[in-house]
Amino acid sequence: MRTTIFLLLISVFIISCDNHQKDFSDLESIAFYDFKGNEVDMEQLKKDWNETMNPVLVDDVFYEQKVKEISIKTLRDNSSNEDYLVLVANTTKKNAFTGKVISSFKDGFQLSDKTVICTNCGPEFQGQLVDGEWICANNGESIDDCMKTSTLDY
Numbered sequence: 001m002r003t004t005i006f007l008l009l010i011s012v013f014i015i016s017c018d019n020h021q022k023d024f025s026d027l028e029s030i031a032f033y034d035f036k037g038n039e040v041d042m043e044q045l046k047k048d049w050n051e052t053m054n055p056v057l058v059d060d061v062f063y064e065q066k067v068k069e070i071s072i073k074t075l076r077d078n079s080s081n082e083d084y085l086v087l088v089a090n091t092t093k094k095n096a097f098t099g100k101v102i103s104s105f106k107d108g109f110q111l112s113d114k115t116v117i118c119t120n121c122g123p124e125f126q127g128q129l130v131d132g133e134w135i136c137a138n139n140g141e142s143i144d145d146c147m148k149t150s151t152l153d154y
Contacts, residue, residue, distance in 0.1 A: 024072035031108025097125040121146035
């Protein structure tokens with residue numbers, strides 16, 4: 001009888017551990033590091049993203065974009081089926097979203113040196129990964145007037 005109860009408790013514990021989702025709602029409490037390993041706070045992260053976005057956006061979408069909201073999403077690579085955590089930002093004007101893959105590092109997350117900006121691709125982030133490379137599409141389908149811009153930090 002003890003063995004049965006013990007096995008039942010172990011089973012419940014294992015099942016509850018597998019379903020545990022991390023809460024990423026309070027980004028201020030998470031440590032972020034740039035691709036070189038230097039810690040960056042949320043204000044610096046937003047400033048860097050604003051500087052990255054504005055020079056690459058052109059003509060009709062150049063309205064001094066500012067990061068409005070940042071969140072973490074899980075994306076599955078369309079080719080490899082590998083899951084990635086992505087830091088996603090939407091902007092104050094027009095229809096522009098930007099994203100960076102993040103990975104566990106020290107006590108937080110390290111930002112990739114690659115950034116994608118999807119402009120006029122829909123009302124939410126349409127960045128997707130195919131073999132680790134960014135595309136801006138809706139379930140792999142191209143979107144009219146959708147513009148993808150990729151940047152590489154150095």
